[in-house]
Amino acid sequence: MSKAINFHYVVDGDDFTSAGEASVDIKRKLRQLGVDPAIIRRVSIAMYEGEVNMVIHAEGGTVDVNVYEDKIEMILSDEGPGIANVELAMKAGFSTAPDYVRSLGFGAGMGLPNMKSYTDDMKIDTKIGVGTTITMVVNLK
Amino acid sequence: MKIRDIKELLNADVLCCEEELDKEVNSACGSDMMSDVLAYVKDQAVLLTGLLNSQVIRTAEMMDMVCIVFVRSKKPTEDMIELAKKLDIVILTTDLRMYNACGRLFSEGLGSSKVNGDV
Ligand SMILES: Nc1ncnc2c1ncn2[C@@H]1O[C@H](COP(=O)(O)OP(=O)(O)OP(=O)(O)O)[C@@H](O)[C@H]1O
Numbered sequence: 001m002s003k004a005i006n007f008h009y010v011v012d013g014d015d016f017t018s019a020g021e022a023s024v025d026i027k028r029k030l031r032q033l034g035v036d037p038a039i040i041r042r043v044s045i046a047m048y049e050g051e052v053n054m055v056i057h058a059e060g061g062t063v064d065v066n067v068y069e070d071k072i073e074m075i076l077s078d079e080g081p082g083i084a085n086v087e088l089a090m091k092a093g094f095s096t097a098p099d100y101v102r103s104l105g106f107g108a109g110m111g112l113p114n115m116k117s118y119t120d121d122m123k124i125d126t127k128i129g130v131g132t133t134i135t136m137v138v139n140l141k
Numbered sequence: 142m143k144i145r146d147i148k149e150l151l152n153a154d155v156l157c158c159e160e161e162l163d164k165e166v167n168s169a170c171g172s173d174m175m176s177d178v179l180a181y182v183k184d185q186a187v188l189l190t191g192l193l194n195s196q197v198i199r200t201a202e203m204m205d206m207v208c209i210v211f212v213r214s215k216k217p218t219e220d221m222i223e224l225a226k227k228l229d230i231v232i233l234t235t236d237l238r239m240y241n242a243c244g245r246l247f248s249e250g251l252g253s254s255k256v257n258g259d260v
């Protein structure tokens with residue numbers, strides 16, 4: 001299948017203030033491409049959760065969004081600490097976020113389950129001390 | 142109800158996007174946890190919050206919300222207002238606390254619509 005369009009973002013891990021910029025931008029780009037608003041919302045929420053996770057739990061990373069004819073694929077890659085127990089991390093309410101993160105409005109342990117529920121497919125590749133790559137797909141048809 | 146009605150009911154100041162005050166809104170939600178907004182909110186057009194950072198604006202944008210009300214006299218920074226302007230999100234600030242602000246809007250007919258998990 002031919003790749004239609006790629007958007008690449010570098011997510012700064014040192015600056016919480018900017019966390020979410022890439023997701024705001026992708027939302028604008030997908031609107032320009034004329035993608036259905038309901039799909040745009042699912043893609044942008046899932047990516048936003050992943051982007052915030054990269055800033056809070058890793059030291060930032062990269063996001064690639066590939067828009068195909070029949071699906072939108074998001075690949076979020078970081079070189080953070082990795083996730084020790086993916087099954088546990090996927091449980092609603094599980095969070096290792098420190099208190100300061102909760103004072104910023106995050107850290108309820110809802111991000112990963114939310115990413116799963118807003119996408120049609122989600123795969124987590126993670127290794128302790130090496131990093132985490134999360135691939136999510138939202139079908140267009 | 143219109144965003145303009147919210148402004149009046151809450152005695153709120155408008156910090157940006159004044160030209161959007163005639164937009165119709167049907168439901169609202171109140172939360173200081175953006176995690177919960179992202180996970181449980183569905184189709185609410187207005188976010189009331191006591192949290193003050195750029196993620197409030199971005200979270201609202203992700204949820205396609207059109208108006209943010211900062212309660213307890215919270216004043217957003219220039220950067221936050223600029224961001225909201227760019228995204229066409231009306232920013233209101235009120236002296237009211239969360240409970241009172243939500244209560245006034247709710248009793249005037251601004252509901253919470255359907256929230257995931259509500260029975
Ligand atoms: N990119 C990542 N690198 C390392 N650990 C991660 C990463 N993403 C998630 N985690 C781990 O998985 C846990 C659950 O993530 P999830 O997004 O569901 O919740 P949270 O980020 O803690 O809170 P919330 O998303 O509600 O703000 C995190 O607390 C963290 O321990």
Ligand SMILES: [Mg+2]
Nearest residue numbers: 049053111112
């Ligand atoms: Mg998270």
